[in-house]
Amino acid sequence: MKMIIDTDAGIDDAEAIMMALANPHVEIVAITCVSGNTRAKQVTRNVLRILNICNRLDIPVYLGSEHCLAGDDWKKDGFHGSDGLGDAPDPENTPDESHIKSEMAVNALIRYVNEMKGELTLVTLGPLTNIALAMRLDADFSSKLKEMIVMGGNYQGRGNIVLGAEFNFYFDPVAAFAVLNECQCPVTIATWETCCDYDNMPSYEWFKKWSNQPTEKAKFIRRIREQQINKSLIPIEGRYFRSCDTVAMAAVLLPDVIVESVKKYATVELNGTLTRGQMVIDWREKLKKSHNVNIIIKINRDLYLDLMWKALE
Amino acid sequence: MKMIIDTDAGIDDAEAIMMALANPHVEIVAITCVSGNTRAKQVTRNVLRILNICNRLDIPVYLGSEHCLAGDDWKKDGFHGSDGLGDAPDPENTPDESHIKSEMAVNALIRYVNEMKGELTLVTLGPLTNIALAMRLDADFSSKLKEMIVMGGNYQGRGNIVLGAEFNFYFDPVAAFAVLNECQCPVTIATWETCCDYDNMPSYEWFKKWSNQPTEKAKFIRRIREQQINKSLIPIEGRYFRSCDTVAMAAVLLPDVIVESVKKYATVELNGTLTRGQMVIDWREKLKKSHNVNIIIKINRDLYLDLMWKALE
Amino acid sequence: MKMIIDTDAGIDDAEAIMMALANPHVEIVAITCVSGNTRAKQVTRNVLRILNICNRLDIPVYLGSEHCLAGDDWKKDGFHGSDGLGDAPDPENTPDESHIKSEMAVNALIRYVNEMKGELTLVTLGPLTNIALAMRLDADFSSKLKEMIVMGGNYQGRGNIVLGAEFNFYFDPVAAFAVLNECQCPVTIATWETCCDYDNMPSYEWFKKWSNQPTEKAKFIRRIREQQINKSLIPIEGRYFRSCDTVAMAAVLLPDVIVESVKKYATVELNGTLTRGQMVIDWREKLKKSHNVNIIIKINRDLYLDLMWKALE
Amino acid sequence: MKMIIDTDAGIDDAEAIMMALANPHVEIVAITCVSGNTRAKQVTRNVLRILNICNRLDIPVYLGSEHCLAGDDWKKDGFHGSDGLGDAPDPENTPDESHIKSEMAVNALIRYVNEMKGELTLVTLGPLTNIALAMRLDADFSSKLKEMIVMGGNYQGRGNIVLGAEFNFYFDPVAAFAVLNECQCPVTIATWETCCDYDNMPSYEWFKKWSNQPTEKAKFIRRIREQQINKSLIPIEGRYFRSCDTVAMAAVLLPDVIVESVKKYATVELNGTLTRGQMVIDWREKLKKSHNVNIIIKINRDLYLDLMWKALE
Ligand SMILES: [Ca+2]
Ligand SMILES: [Ca+2]
Ligand SMILES: [Ca+2]
Numbered sequence A, B, C, D: 001m002k003m004i005i006d007t008d009a010g011i012d013d014a015e016a017i018m019m020a021l022a023n024p025h026v027e028i029v030a031i032t033c034v035s036g037n038t039r040a041k042q043v044t045r046n047v048l049r050i051l052n053i054c055n056r057l058d059i060p061v062y063l064g065s066e067h068c069l070a071g072d073d074w075k076k077d078g079f080h081g082s083d084g085l086g087d088a089p090d091p092e093n094t095p096d097e098s099h100i101k102s103e104m105a106v107n108a109l110i111r112y113v114n115e116m117k118g119e120l121t122l123v124t125l126g127p128l129t130n131i132a133l134a135m136r137l138d139a140d141f142s143s144k145l146k147e148m149i150v151m152g153g154n155y156q157g158r159g160n161i162v163l164g165a166e167f168n169f170y171f172d173p174v175a176a177f178a179v180l181n182e183c184q185c186p187v188t189i190a191t192w193e194t195c196c197d198y199d200n201m202p203s204y205e206w207f208k209k210w211s212n213q214p215t216e217k218a219k220f221i222r223r224i225r226e227q228q229i230n231k232s233l234i235p236i237e238g239r240y241f242r243s244c245d246t247v248a249m250a251a252v253l254l255p256d257v258i259v260e261s262v263k264k265y266a267t268v269e270l271n272g273t274l275t276r277g278q279m280v281i282d283w284r285e286k287l288k289k290s291h292n293v294n295i296i297i298k299i300n301r302d303l304y305l306d307l308m309w310k311a312l313e
């Protein structure tokens, strides 16, 4: 499987990228960076750190859009630390910015889909700014993708960053709106509620065992997760350990991970005071539109945790 | 239990009112009418028909607000027919409008709560216009109620009249916003999703048995439901017979009907393009506000159907 | 002329009320109070102070709505001081609250228009909450008025309290929307831009002469304007002394005050982020609606200042 | 003066481009095309027709974004005809699409500003989509421009395409918001009201004389204006002949054309129902932001008409 990952790395982005890197059937063609959990420029540094830990600096990394489409100021929520990776110490020799390609992410995305028409799987782990931009510069961009897997949105009106909206969609609602309404390849979505369903998620105890594997990768994860644990940002009881981006990645790496899903027409609220960025679903087919997303409802936790485990081996 | 019912009757309103009338422990102090399923004036006629069938024309009926607070045009959705009661023939001697009290509904509401401070249960089966108006004319209105039960809103972003909102809240979002944010008595809500959960609902077969009881009341229900069945507006397979207003009424008549509920702070989106009128819930207590609603999640169907059955006996 | 004044008094409200009281052809039937420059309850006290200074405590005063229709919290802007009248000392024997009528303002408004059908001129100097409420309780309320004069709104997108909206309309946009869209009597509007046009306004020097008249009324105005001058809230150079509510009052007392006006269909933006509460005008008759307002553009300053002068004599 | 023109040509765009071509001091480096009056692809054809008439096919033409940023459907208003140039016959040998450069407009824009840092004047005659995209792909794009002249927006809340907004800003409000809020070079705006002020505009009689010059260019203008005249879309009495884009072009070609202008902070309403796309101005410096636009209020009509005249000579 040929894959491009668009990311705002992000702790769970790191985990998802490592899951993909650990999979023998995946060829990561490129990683494109976008503002979200931290600024796009810092995201490129974070991606280099992740690739370095995994000895995969050969994968090209591209800098994408610094601002969301409307250009609102970058909104910090602190969950991933000020640098996006838990403000952890960085003892490794993290590669410098000379490893970042000079081509702009959007142009690289367009070039790759043209070079590998119909072959590329696009996994988006952050706001959809780069993807919407690529669709504006090349109106046929999305039709040349094999499929797209998106972490973002919500299907029951539950929010995290604000009452009604999930972070990635809230951060750039205009881009999410454009991508959902215009994308010409199949789109699968792992939403916030998918990742909140405790039936889908492992326990904190599992997390501890997982991140205590005797590998460099596990050590890295322990380090970037440490601040969240110390600050009690993640619950340590019940099945509430959450790594949203890995759910999306697992679903594309192993389709059997998806146990229940629903195909609907979904769009994005652009104007609400409390619901700006909320994914809105036409459950009753009032608009008579074809479905544009496959929303993941239930996952096979065993298969998911197996993929998680292998990510750090 | 002393009860005032505010209604936009409405077929399921009729069923809910009959359920209350059938209950020996309930004293219906007054019925106030509001625009919603049909115009307020027509609602008063419908209520008289219902009371007449049940030989309870002694209950005072009041005309309330013709328009929602912002005064948008009245929106027809056709589900309840053009007269709100399925455009059914009306062979009975329906009482004329002289039976409607001359006092305005809002003033009657304020008078009753002052006469029976802390004793009144208010059940709202339509848009919340009258209640919001009463709160504006008497800032302490809601603090003098014992409790309020509301049919309206949604807790998972599912809509009926539009993609994101339930009819009663969509019809007057400003009133719903005011009532949720300012009400000073306990508020219990039966939402659209509560009434969509097939575990909570009876089957069409049950409906047929129920409405075939050999009583005048059952004959009346058959008649006002007929158009919906003929026009295939309600599904006749599966557990999808739905009578929203009776869920709210059952929950107040017999608290054991509520099997699962959740207390949260809920408010209403006033500005969305797709979500105007959506109930928005602070699931994660981001706003640090006290809960203002008790949202019914699951009901005991057996108890509910028992109350339904008795309504037509 | 039989007049009811609805006010959020307010310093310029005080000046407008005094202008009306000074006019031999006006009979002030009642004054109704609404939240705006200060809370409704404080407004009633302010009105009693004004009436007391003018020896007109015989005029009945009514308490209206404490909250705007949607019930947003009361927004303070400080311009009129914390009590609405410049936090000035109050050496007079201001009458106590027993002078406030027990009837609610909205019911009093409805009663008066029914008693004096077609005879009453309604002058609104604050948010339109009470008027919208009266229209909801009595759908024919506005058709029984002779005319309405409104201080509020804007016709060139200029705001004061926020970038795009004028205070009275911003404070209760839902009420302003309802009144403009449903009012069945002629409506004349003195907007924010009307009162900002320096051709329409007097100079600070004029204000000093005006408020230095040797009368109790002038002394009162000096006292309640003092804080604004000390805090440099009003400019003391150029023709920028502004008393918005008196422009509306002058226009109704002496129609020749209006030199230029334009009849258009106007409505109110309910949903904007920057423009919530803005008056929006159909300059090019795109909607093919009849005009619903007469917007005052230019006034005769000499006639206006003459009425101002007499207010304090 | 080195100039790039971004256009949605458009009849008045044609006139503005011809005005620039007629000016001996202007070097038109490139013309970039965007959807607006007609679709981007058709715009490229229209630009080729205009350049052909003027024998300037040497100027490179680039295809830009087909959709506005949020991707709303293309909105037709018919004013410029279905092809954007009055559906006029096209007897000339209009060049085929092989004359369109293969480089995307956004990339060309970025390349040019980097090749000619600080030297380029950007004149935008359509929606700001291309410019916003260039700012997203190169965060320093606008800082490398000498200046930008924009036809678009409004400064008194008057709209054309809708009640509250001007066409170019309404067509892509997100782009207009981004450009106004982030542009790092001086921005001058010719707004809708600037072009509506009859003091600024010529009469229909002048238009007839102007377009009856015995030149190919004048013949072309007569032809593309004919449909508007036949359909009575433009008034033929009074000083109401309006050519918005030429006002912006004239202001940059000859700064003395600007007789009155005002520097303010301006932004764009993204969420209004009636005011989406309205330019909102901080007249009273409430936000304490530096000014970001120079709004043209009055122009010197004689100088303007002289430039117009020369455009067709
Ligand atoms: Ca992420
Ligand atoms: Ca109902
Ligand atoms: Ca006032």
Ligand SMILES: [Ca+2]
Binding pocket: D007, D008, D009, D010, D012, D013, D036, D037, D125, D126, D245
């Ligand atoms: Ca144009």
